[in-house]
Amino acid sequence: MIEPRTIRFTLNGVAVSSSVMPHETLIEVLSQRFELKGARESCGQGLCGCCTVYVDSKAVSSCLYLAWLADGAQVVTVEGISNGQKLDPVQEAFIEAGAFQCGFCTPGFIMMVKQLLDTHPDPSDDEIRHYLSGNLCRCSAYPEIVDAVKLAASRRAGSEQLVREVR
Numbered sequence: 001m002i003e004p005r006t007i008r009f010t011l012n013g014v015a016v017s018s019s020v021m022p023h024e025t026l027i028e029v030l031s032q033r034f035e036l037k038g039a040r041e042s043c044g045q046g047l048c049g050c051c052t053v054y055v056d057s058k059a060v061s062s063c064l065y066l067a068w069l070a071d072g073a074q075v076v077t078v079e080g081i082s083n084g085q086k087l088d089p090v091q092e093a094f095i096e097a098g099a100f101q102c103g104f105c106t107p108g109f110i111m112m113v114k115q116l117l118d119t120h121p122d123p124s125d126d127e128i129r130h131y132l133s134g135n136l137c138r139c140s141a142y143p144e145i146v147d148a149v150k151l152a153a154s155r156r157a158g159s160e161q162l163v164r165e166v167r
């Protein structure tokens with residue numbers, strides 16, 4: 001008989017535990033046990049990026065990621081990237097650039113854009129398109145999404161400059 005097992009992990013900075021079945025995916029556990037609905041299951045096959053979360057600082061498709069593999073890991077969802085009431089600069093940039101229509105794909109894009117800017121602080125258009133090629137937007141808001149990436153990059157560069165000046 002297949003038995004559930006208890007996993008313990010850190011979710012958006014809080015230590016949590018959950019009983020999971022071997023076949024359950026991380027997105028199922030996040031949405032059904034923890035009521036976190038930001039990451040959405042769409043294709044369920046690792047093709048659209050709507051379900052992107054970070055596991056130990058790496059973006060993963062949580063529709064394909066078996067929940068028990070998160071045992072002992074640090075999991076971060078789109079709900080965990082703001083600083084209290086203050087949105088992450090990438091979230092702000094998406095709002096300011098109007099980089100969504102229905103918003104279904106937006107959490108996945110935001111998670112990937114944050115990771116993109118961590119590794120490429122000043123990405124070219126080609127780098128942006130290449131990096132986000134695994135994220136699909138059915139509303140085709142791609143031009144505004146690229147604008148949002150550039151806006152977020154400039155904001156982040158500006159705040160780093162400010163930090164350097166204060167020091």
Ligand code: FES
Pocket residue numbers: 040041042043044045046047048049050051052061062063064
């Ligand atoms: S729902 Fe996970 S990649 Fe599409």
Ligand code: FES
Pocket residue numbers: 099100101102103104105106136137138139140141
């Ligand atoms: S804004 Fe609707 S799917 Fe991207």
